Amino acid sequence: MASQAASTASQAEPLLDQLYGDWWRELPTSNERLRLVASFSRPIDLVELEQLCDAVGWSRRPLRRVRKALSHSLLVVGLWRHDPRVPKLVGFARCTGDGVLDATIWDLAVHPLYQGCGLGKGLMRVLLERLRAMEVEKVTLFADAAVVSFYEAQGWNLEPRGERCVFWYAR
Secondary structure (H helix, E strand, O other): OHHHHHHHHHHHHHHHHHHHHOEEOOOOOOEEEEEEEEEEEOOOHHHHHHHHHHHHOOOOOOHHHHHHHHOOOOOOEEEEEEEOOOEEEEEEEEEEEEEOOEEEEHHHHHOHHHHOHHOOOOHHHHHHHHHHHHHOOOOEEEEEHHHHHHHHHOEEOOOOOOOOOOOEOOH
């Protein structure tokens, strides 16, 4: 079973590289170049995810519930700083849905030290490209009011009544 999972992971990684290339980014606060690895198949370490969520100011959720939410998600993508000694989760996004008609993006997080260099936009692009490949017809997203401008700048529209930070992506 472990060799099958490793085989699946090794097949998924070249697909991401083929579609999106290596993610090299300059940190906004230094001249350091980073190699980042994005994956839909690599397991998310719950402790690393909790640290990332703490860093972006999200409220804590019980790890058993987070584990269950991840297992019920349609797509989960992680973004790790490439370090052969200690991988570090610096970005994360997930969505739920039926995989045919609708999908909803619930969580998108990039560690504050890595914000401002296009990683959040990159994670959104990766998710949307995968959803397009699945031929999902409609994508919605829930976001905090403080980050509405981030999504508006990418072409998302506030829901018609303007009552919530709910957006949809028109194909």
